[in-house]
Amino acid sequence: MTDLQDKTSLPNCDILISNARLLDREGTWDVALETGKIAAIDRKFVSGAARKIDARGGLVTMSFVDPHFHLDKVLSRDYVGALSYSEAFARAREAKAQFTVADVEARVCAALDLAVAQGLGAIRSQVDVDFATRLVSLEGVLRARERFKNLIDVEIVAFPQEGIVTDPQAPGLLREALSMGIRLIGGLPEFERTLEDQRTHIATVMDIAEKFDARIDMHCDYTDLPQFKTLEMLADMTLERGLQGRVTADHCCALAVYPDDEAARVIEKVKQAEIGVIILPIANLQMLGGEGVTPVNRGSSRAKELLNAGVNVSAGADNMYDIWFRFNRMDPIDTAYMTCLSTGMRTDAEVREAFEMTTSRPARLLGIENYRLDVGGRADLVVHSVSNLVDMLRNIPGRRIHIKNGAVVGGVEASTWSAR
Ligand SMILES: [Zn+2]
Structure with missing residues (x-):
C-alpha cells in the first residue's frame, strides 16, 4: 500500500x-x-x-510515552503522612518497609488504569531495589505489568534508591533483578557521601550493566546546588567505557544553575556520550528551589540548550501522590503542558517540541519500533x-x-x- x-x-x-x-x-x-x-x-x-x-x-x-515514573511508590504517601521534602528522603525507607507484593500490585494497577485511560501507550518505570524493599516492589510491579500486558508496555529500571556505597546490599539485589530479566539498571550517585563514592556508585552500575548487557537510566543531580556534578561524571565514564547510546540521565537539575560556560562544557560531553536526557517538570517545579522561599530555578535542567545541541530530551511525570510528591494524575498532557511552562516554550514550534518530548522523543529513547x-x-x-x-x-x-x-x-x- x-x-x-x-x-x-x-x-x-x-x-x-x-x-x-x-x-x-x-x-x-x-x-x-x-x-x-x-x-x-x-x-x-x-x-x-x-x-x-x-x-x-x-x-x-x-499514543504518549512516559520515560520516567516511579510506579512502585504511587499512592504511598499515607504510609508516613504529609512530609517536607527533606523528611521524605529520611523516611522513604520507613514507608517502603511496609510494602507488600499485593499492596504494590494494587497501587500500580490503580495508576496504570489512569495511564491507559489517558492515552499512555508505554511507560518506563524506575522500581526500587534496595535493602528496605528488597525485591518486593519489583515483584509487585511485575505482577501488575502482567495484568496490563495488552494495554500498556511497562519497561522496568532496577533502581538503587538507597545508594550503592551507602547500601551494601544493593549490588547483589540489582544482580538478582537483572538475572530475572530486567534489562535496565538505574542509579542515584548524588546520594553518596563523597565524590569518590559517587564514582564508585556509577562504576558499580556500569559493571553490572556490562555483565548483563543492560542499559543504564540514572538519576543525576536532582538538586539545584551547583557543586553537584554527577551528570558530567556519568558522561565522562560513559565515554571512557565506550557505552555511548546506552545511557540515559534523569532530572539533571544542577545543570541549570551552573555558569553558562560550564553548562556548555557539560552539554557537549552529554552530546558526545549520546546520553538521552529526561526532565521531570511537574515534580521538580514543586520540589526544587528551597523550602519557605519562592523558587527561582524552575527544575527542568537546560532543556532548550540540550535540544539545541542535538541531545534527545524527553519529559516524564515522575511521581503520583507518593512520599515525595503530593499531586499528579498520570495524564501525559499535564506533562507536556508543564514542560512548556517550566522550560519557557511558547511558540508554535516549541509547543510542538513539548508534545514530541512526551511522544516521539521518549519513543526513540525506549527503542519503540514503527x-x-x-x-x-x-x-x-x-x-x-x-x-x-x-x-x-x-x-x-x-x-x-x-x-x-x-x-x-x-x-x-x-x-x-x-x-x-
Ligand atoms: Zn525519578
Whole structure:
C-alpha cells in the first residue's frame, strides 16, 4: 500500500477512524487500522470496518510515552503522612518497609488504569531495589505489568534508591533483578557521601550493566546546588567505557544553575556520550528551589540548550501522590503542558517540541519500533476531541480514545456545565 491511497474503498479493517486531523497533513483524513498497524490513510474511505470511530475533526496522534515514573511508590504517601521534602528522603525507607507484593500490585494497577485511560501507550518505570524493599516492589510491579500486558508496555529500571556505597546490599539485589530479566539498571550517585563514592556508585552500575548487557537510566543531580556534578561524571565514564547510546540521565537539575560556560562544557560531553536526557517538570517545579522561599530555578535542567545541541530530551511525570510528591494524575498532557511552562516554550514550534518530548522523543529513547503515524506504523494512537496542540495542552475537558495495538483500550469522557 502507498502512503496516500488513491482508492476510496477498502474492503475490511479492524477500526476505521474518520474525520481525523493529523499533525503534518492539511485537512481531515480517514485512518484505517488492521492487525495492529496503520493500514491506510486517505481523504475518505468506504470500508466494512469492524469498528468505526468518528473523530469529528479532532486530532489523532501517536499514543504518549512516559520515560520516567516511579510506579512502585504511587499512592504511598499515607504510609508516613504529609512530609517536607527533606523528611521524605529520611523516611522513604520507613514507608517502603511496609510494602507488600499485593499492596504494590494494587497501587500500580490503580495508576496504570489512569495511564491507559489517558492515552499512555508505554511507560518506563524506575522500581526500587534496595535493602528496605528488597525485591518486593519489583515483584509487585511485575505482577501488575502482567495484568496490563495488552494495554500498556511497562519497561522496568532496577533502581538503587538507597545508594550503592551507602547500601551494601544493593549490588547483589540489582544482580538478582537483572538475572530475572530486567534489562535496565538505574542509579542515584548524588546520594553518596563523597565524590569518590559517587564514582564508585556509577562504576558499580556500569559493571553490572556490562555483565548483563543492560542499559543504564540514572538519576543525576536532582538538586539545584551547583557543586553537584554527577551528570558530567556519568558522561565522562560513559565515554571512557565506550557505552555511548546506552545511557540515559534523569532530572539533571544542577545543570541549570551552573555558569553558562560550564553548562556548555557539560552539554557537549552529554552530546558526545549520546546520553538521552529526561526532565521531570511537574515534580521538580514543586520540589526544587528551597523550602519557605519562592523558587527561582524552575527544575527542568537546560532543556532548550540540550535540544539545541542535538541531545534527545524527553519529559516524564515522575511521581503520583507518593512520599515525595503530593499531586499528579498520570495524564501525559499535564506533562507536556508543564514542560512548556517550566522550560519557557511558547511558540508554535516549541509547543510542538513539548508534545514530541512526551511522544516521539521518549519513543526513540525506549527503542519503540514503527512509532510513526503513517502507513505501516504501529496502531498505538489517541483520538482527541480537540483539533490542535494548544487546545490539547489546555486540557479542555473532552473525549479522548486510546487505541493500543489496533484495539480500543481506554478513554476519557468529560463534560462541563454552567447555569447560563
Ligand atoms: Zn525519578
